[in-house]
Amino acid sequence: MQQAIGIDIVKNARVRESLSQRFLELTLAPVELAEYNRRTGKKQLEFLCGRIAAKEAVIKTLNDFEKQRPDLTAIEITVGKNGAPVARFKNYDILVSIAHEEDYTVAQACLIF
Numbered sequence: 001m002q003q004a005i006g007i008d009i010v011k012n013a014r015v016r017e018s019l020s021q022r023f024l025e026l027t028l029a030p031v032e033l034a035e036y037n038r039r040t041g042k043k044q045l046e047f048l049c050g051r052i053a054a055k056e057a058v059i060k061t062l063n064d065f066e067k068q069r070p071d072l073t074a075i076e077i078t079v080g081k082n083g084a085p086v087a088r089f090k091n092y093d094i095l096v097s098i099a100h101e102e103d104y105t106v107a108q109a110c111l112i113f
Helices: 012-018 021-027 030-038 041-062
Strands: 003-011 076-079 085-089 092-101 104-112
Touching (some): 041 092
Antiparallel strands (some): 076 085, 085 092
């Protein structure tokens, strides 16, 4: 069995300052962008920060298994059967945990296969 973990933290204000349609298109997969657009206000920013932190954590789990750093839009974070986020990239299903605390968002990813 092989396994890997990754963690990332995001300062929400930095994401808010970078926010543009182009930034969203370079960061979110189409299904995530649709979900982002269904939200408003603080929930929208939390969603985006959570996806960024989760995708960066996923990239760290893939360092030993992928030759190139994947584009953020190639990693899709969806909601699993139990309501917890799950990351999908190529043939990997990666467990993800996302937490928000005031000005920061943190995410951890775990790959086991």
